[in-house]
Amino acid sequence: xxxxxAGKWTDRSESADVVNPYDGSVIDxxxxxxxxxxxxxxxxxxxxxxxxxxxSAYQRGGILDRVAQLMHDRVEEFAxxxxxxxxxxxxxxxxxxxxxxxxMAISAEEARRLTGEMVPLDGTQNGxxxxxxxxxVPCGVxxxxxxxxxxLNLVTHKVGPAIAGGNSVxxxxxxxxxxSALKFTQVLLEAGLPEPAVACVTGSGSLLxxxxxxxxxxxxxxxxxxxxxxxxxxxxxxxxKVTMELGSNSPVIIMGDADLDKAAxxxxxxxxxxxxxxxxxxxxxxxxRKVAGDFLDALKPKVESITLGDQLDEGTDxxxxxxxxxxxxxxxxxxxxxxxxxxxxxGGRREGTRYQPTILDHVDPEMRxxxxxxxxxAVSVIRFDDIDEAIALANRSPFGLAAGIFTQDIxxxxxxxxxxxxxxxxxxxxxxxxxxxxxxxxxxHSGMGKEGPQYAIREMTEEKMVVMxxxx
Numbered sequence: 001x002x003x004x005x006a007g008k009w010t011d012r013s014e015s016a017d018v019v020n021p022y023d024g025s026v027i028d029x030x031x032x033x034x035x036x037x038x039x040x041x042x043x044x045x046x047x048x049x050x051x052x053x054x055x056s057a058y059q060r061g062g063i064l065d066r067v068a069q070l071m072h073d074r075v076e077e078f079a080x081x082x083x084x085x086x087x088x089x090x091x092x093x094x095x096x097x098x099x100x101x102x103x104m105a106i107s108a109e110e111a112r113r114l115t116g117e118m119v120p121l122d123g124t125q126n127g128x129x130x131x132x133x134x135x136x137v138p139c140g141v142x143x144x145x146x147x148x149x150x151x152l153n154l155v156t157h158k159v160g161p162a163i164a165g166g167n168s169v170x171x172x173x174x175x176x177x178x179x180s181a182l183k184f185t186q187v188l189l190e191a192g193l194p195e196p197a198v199a200c201v202t203g204s205g206s207l208l209x210x211x212x213x214x215x216x217x218x219x220x221x222x223x224x225x226x227x228x229x230x231x232x233x234x235x236x237x238x239x240x241k242v243t244m245e246l247g248s249n250s251p252v253i254i255m256g257d258a259d260l261d262k263a264a265x266x267x268x269x270x271x272x273x274x275x276x277x278x279x280x281x282x283x284x285x286x287x288x289r290k291v292a293g294d295f296l297d298a299l300k301p302k303v304e305s306i307t308l309g310d311q312l313d314e315g316t317d318x319x320x321x322x323x324x325x326x327x328x329x330x331x332x333x334x335x336x337x338x339x340x341x342x343x344x345x346x347g348g349r350r351e352g353t354r355y356q357p358t359i360l361d362h363v364d365p366e367m368r369x370x371x372x373x374x375x376x377x378a379v380s381v382i383r384f385d386d387i388d389e390a391i392a393l394a395n396r397s398p399f400g401l402a403a404g405i406f407t408q409d410i411x412x413x414x415x416x417x418x419x420x421x422x423x424x425x426x427x428x429x430x431x432x433x434x435x436x437x438x439x440x441x442x443x444x445h446s447g448m449g450k451e452g453p454q455y456a457i458r459e460m461t462e463e464k465m466v467v468m469x470x471x472x
Contacts, residue, residue: 001028001029001030001178001179001182001183002030002031002182003030003031003033003037003182003199003200003201003202004182004185004189004198004199004200005033005037005040005041005044005199005200005201006040006041006043006044006196006199007044007195007196010031010037011031012031012032012033012034012037014031014032015029015030015031015032016029016030016031016032016175016202016203017029018030018085018176018177018178018179019085020084020085020087021086021087021176021319021320021321021322021323021324021353022087022310022311022312022319022320022353022354023310027084027085027179028179030178030179030182030202030203031202031203032202032203032204033201033202033203033208034203034207035207035208035210035211037201037203038170038201038208038211038212038215039211039215041170041199041201042141042170042199042212042215042217042218043217044196044199045141045168045169045170045196045197045198045199045217046140046141046168046217047196048141048168048194048195048196048197048198049138049140049141049167049168049197051168051194051196051197052138052163052166052167052168052194052197053137053138053166055166057111057112057114057166058112060108060111060163060164060166061108061109061111061112061164062108062192063108063163063188063191063192063193064104064105064107064108064111064160064163064164064191065105065108066190066191066192067104067187067188067191067193068101068102068104068105068108069101070187070190070191071097071100071101071104071184071187072098072101074097074187075094075097075098075101076094076097077183078093078097078100078152078180078183078184079093079094079096079097080093080312081179081180081183082096082097082151082152082177082180083311083312083319084179084312085151085176085177085178085179085180086148086149086151086176086177086180086274086322087274087275087311087319087320087321087322087353088274088275088277088311088319089311089316089317089318089319090311090312090314091314092273092274096150096152096153097152097153099153099436100152100153100155100156100184102436103153103156103157103160103436103453104156104160106160106436106437106453106454107156107160107161107163107164107453107457108164109453110161110164110453110454110457111163111164111165111457114136114164114165114457114461115136116133116134116135116136116463116464117133117134118131118132118133119132119133119134119465120132121467129469129470129471129472130467130468130469130470131467131468131470132465132466132467132468133466134463134464134465134466135463135464135466136165136458136461136462136463136464137166137461137462137464138165138166138167138460138461138462139165139167139219139220139241139460139461139462140167140168140217140219140220141167141168141169141170141217141218141219141220142158142162142167142168142169142170142218142219142220142221142222142460143169143170143172143212143213143218143220143221143222144158144159144162144169144170144171144172144222145172145205145209145212145221145222145223145224145225145233146158146171146172146173146174146181146224147174147224147225148174148176148177148277148322149274149277149278149279149322151173151174151177151178151179151180151181152180152181152184153436154224155171155173155180155181155184156184157436157451157452157453157456158171158222158224158451158456159171159184159188159198160453160456161453161456161457161459161460162220162222162460163188163193163197164453164457164460165457165460165461166461167220167460168196168197168198169197169198169199170198170199170200170201170212170218171184171185171198171199171200171201172200172201172205172208172209172212173200173202174205175202175203175204175205176322176323177322178200178202181200182200182202185198185200205229209229209232209233209236210236213233213236213237213240214236214237214238216238218240219240219241220240220241220242220243220459220460221233221237221240221241221242221243222242222243222449222451222456222459222460223242223243223244223245224245224246224279225245225246226246226247226373227246227247227398227399227445227446230244230246230447241459241460242448242449243441243447243448243449243450243451243456243459244447244448244449245279245440245441245442245446245447245449245451246399246401246442246445246446246447247279247373247399247401247445247446248279248280248281248283248373248399248400248401248402248431248442248446249283249284249370249371249372249373249374249397249399250280250281250282250283250284250399250401250402250403250404250422250430250431250432251283251284251285251286251393251394251397251403251404251420251431252267252270252282252284252285252286252403252404252405252406252430252431253286253287253390253391253394253403253404253405253406253407253416254285254286254287254288254291254292254295254406255288255387255390255405255406255407255409255412256288256290256291257407257408257409258288258291258295258406258407258408259406259408259428260291260294260295260298261298262406262428263295263298263406264295264298264299264302265302266282266404266406266429266430267282267285267299267379267430268299268302268303268306269430269432270282270404270430270431270432271283271285271303271357271377271378271379271430272303272306272317272318272357272377273318273432274318275318275319275320275321275355275376275377276330276374276375276376276377276378277321277322277326277375277376278432279401279402280401280402280424280431280432280433280434281375281431281432282379282404282430282431282432283369283370283373283374283378283379283380284370284379284380284382284393284394284397285379285380285381285382286382286383286384286390286393286394287381287382287383287384288383288384288385288390289383289384289385292361292381292383295381296345296359296361296381299359300345300346300359303346303347303357303358303359304346304357306318306357308354308356308357309354318357318377319354320352320353320354321353321354321355321376321377322353323353324352324353326353326375326376327350327352327353327354327355327376328350329376330350330355330374330375330376330377330378331348331350331355333368333369333372333374333376334348334358334360334369334378335348336367336368336369337360337363337367337368337369337380338360340364340367341362341364342360342361342362342363342364342367342369342380343360343361343362344358344359344360345359345360345361345381346358346359347359347377347378355376355377355378356377357377357378358377358378358379359378359379359381360378360379360380360381361381362381362383363380363381363382364382365382365393365396367380370382371397373399387412387415387416391415391416391419391420394416394420394421394422395419395420395421397444398444398445399442399444399445399446400421400422400423400442400443400444400445400446401422401423401424401431401441401442401443401446401447402422402423402424402425402426402431402432402433402442403416403420403422403424403425403426403431404425404426404427404429404430404431404432404433405420405426405427405428406428406429407427407428413427413428421443421444422442422443422446423440423441423442423443423446424440424441424442436452436453437452437453437454438452439451439452439454439455440452440455
């Protein structure tokens with residue numbers, strides 16, 4: 001596929017293969033953009049921002065409605081593209097494509113109800129005879145830098161609110177998974193988005209990222225990815241507005257009064273969906289010592305029944321990881337934990353990009369599988385004695401994106417909600433739960449700002465204060 005720059009579908013002499021991570025077969029090729037391509041894209045997007053600003057909220061909402069409908073009509077096409085380039089199974093890719101269409105529909109609604117507020121100046125000492133209100137106006141050019149693991153839905157979470165707020169948008173998809181974003185760009189144009197209002201550049205993340213983030217024509221950056229890259233972007237961004245959705249190391253607490261079968265079923269989904277390559281994947285399973293054995297007895301057969309294989313086979317539950325290097329890293333971390341004393345309950349084998357769904361028990365919180373973001377199909381069981389220790393263990397991480405607890409005790413549930421450092425908290429579920437309309441974002445090294453169209457659109461617009469000084 002070609003990339004879209006300055007209103008044209010563009011090729012380059014240098015290209016990169018997009019491969020199926022299951023068998024390494026080449027699906028397509030994409031151009032390797034240069035810093036000059038970024039410059040050309042931004043020059044056009046500055047004009048596109050003016051065109052978008054001139055559109056009414058009704059017009060922007062209409063474009064987004066048409067995008068949503070076109071995406072609903074093409075769910076199967078998008079799903080197959082997602083599975084081929086990313087490696088998740090078709091059932092998960094269909095769900096992602098449907099969610100992405102819903103994000104655009106929600107963004108259409110938010111475009112129509114974006115508004116300011118009245119400010120009660122008359123209630124202040126010097127406010128007599130004054131009427132105050134705020135206006136929200138577009139930022140201008142928004143840069144959407146997206147990861148591989150949700151190559152369509154996480155693009156829409158940035159592009160939908162950007163368009164709803166009246167901005168132009170530069171999409172930089174992950175190098176491993178650019179095809180979903182390019183096909184989405186085609187849909188945006190087909191739905192009537194002005195050509196100068198969007199660009200999609202493909203190529204090296206480090207090279208293009210520096211060119212994008214250091215350019216003053218970009219007024220807002222929305223990034224999803226690792227903490228290390230997010231930190232570098234913030235340093236390069238200067239005075240730009242930024243939203244950072246970064247790493248995680250999500251804890252799930254299993255209290256002694258938990259419904260263990262429900263907890264086991266939920267962990268068997270949340271620990272292994274998309275081969276564990278989900279920001280809010282359940283990673284650390286903090287389990288009451290009194291019920292740890294029973295919980296593992298419930299969890300182990302569920303994990304062992306997960307089918308690992310070709311993601312395009314309808315009978316597969318978990319497909320490959322996106323790169324063989326990532327699968328090798330997961331294997332190395334798990335081997336390291338076992339050699340340091342952790343017990344391998346099940347799994348622990350790798351074949352190329354495929355890593356068998358794995359459970360570790362008796363894991364020390366200082367082991368790398370607990371301290372860092374694994375981003376792979378394995379969970380670690382850490383045992384505790386009481387709720388105080390469980391909360392302390394949950395917070396023993398620089399990350400704070402999501403967490404879950406299973407308990408029938410409302411007091412424990414509320415202590416969890418109040419004291420665990422995470423932006424998304426689930427009671428009687430795992431860390432892995434999100435609907436696209438909710439505010440979504442993390443604490444600490446997990447980032448800043450919120451996604452979800454209603455919340456993201458405020459971060460992709462500027463607020464002006466207007467004061468009317470009435471006579472007399």
